[in-house]
Amino acid sequence: MSQELSRRVAISGAFAAALTVGVAACGHGDKHAGTFGEPAGTPTGAPTATSAEPAPATSSATSTPPPPADITVAGLDGDTLPFGAPVTLTSSARLDSLKVQDGDGKAVDGTLSKKGTSWVSSAPIGPGASWTWTATTAQGAVSDGKIGSASAIRTVGATANIGVGWTVGVAAPIVVNFKTKVTDKPAVEKYLQVLMRPAGSKGKWTEVVGSWAWLPDSAPNSELHFRTKKYWPAHTEVRVVLPLAQLNWGGGVSGVQDFDWTFNIGRSQVVIADARKHNIVIYRDGAKVATYPASYGLDSDPIRNTRTGINVVTEKLQTVEMKSKLFHYDEIEHWAVRFNNNGQFIHANPDTVQYQGHSNVSHGCINLSPTNGKAYYDTAIYGDPVDVRGTNVKLSSTRTEIYDWALSWKQWKAMSALT
Structure with a gap:
């Protein structure tokens, strides 16, 4: 807590004590409708009766109000908090409640400890933020304060x-x-x-x-x-x-x-693409809905092999230019569904129809007939898995944007910053 906040809480407590005395005295005067200590209706200066019973105001005026809680803020750097971390407030007295609001007056969620002496926000405080708090002790004493966070660089x-x-x-x-x-x-x-x-x-x-x-x-x-x-x-x-x-x-x-x-x-659509069987089988919501003859990348050339592993559909192109300086071709193809960034698509290729279903001759793509190519194209959406099997080259990070499913679950979790 800053010195200014400490002074303000102390002054607030003193003011509350003074206010308690004033209210008690006024209450006594109102009750008797006359000057303090005199019965109602007694003329000024007239003799008065003395009572041995203590006046109620005397008892109230001498009582001590409960002290407000002293709230400290963990991690203060001068008068501000670093942003991007939860806020912890600690109380010198057991609290009945602690309410925190952001700069817009919205409640900030947090958890008060079982002992009622500490509170931690559920979310971090953002850069340049200002939060206010009101703490109430188990005895009913109230104190408040304000905290702010550093700005982002x-x-x-x-x-x-x-x-x-x-x-x-x-x-x-x-x-x-x-x-x-x-x-x-x-x-x-x-x-x-x-x-x-x-x-x-x-x-x-x-x-x-x-x-x-x-x-x-x-x-x-x-x-x-x-x-x-x-x-x-x-x-x-x-x-x-x-x-x-x-x-x-x-x-x-x-x-x-x-x-x-x-x-x-959406619906579950999984393509099982088996280069050894020279076909693709489409399963939708668990049921087999289509089998199409196909030709894969040339088996004898690792550079031309289709990548084995769970690939992911990322793009659909009705017409696409496919060219390669390495293999000296430049062709226009249709109904192309990209399943990795290694230049591999499932697409229609009328030039390989004679091989589809029994030989792998492509440069890495999965070739279908024009009719089958369009039929598959019409059903594919971003994020569909294309599970390629039976080739000699595995899917990896090389030139592949999404190779997430090529890794085991253990390998994937190890890439988290929280492990």
């Missing part, structure tokens, strides 16, 4: 890969791109929330079983992904709460704004 933006109200597939990770390098990753990650509930429900949000993972920094930026342990449950609503403007990203840097938005997980 710099504020920086961030973006997310999934927009408000989108409907995505069951393998979609949540990707947050910070427009600078986050140097205090634990301080950021610990306050991020991902919640879910059945689509269309107004019920309680529940915490998702998943984990954040910091991908290797791409200087000067940081990238953070959230992946579920298993695929998202189909037909659910997801809420993402990122209080980025309240957090210290390291070195006094904070976010430009907070994020709190919802999106939806």
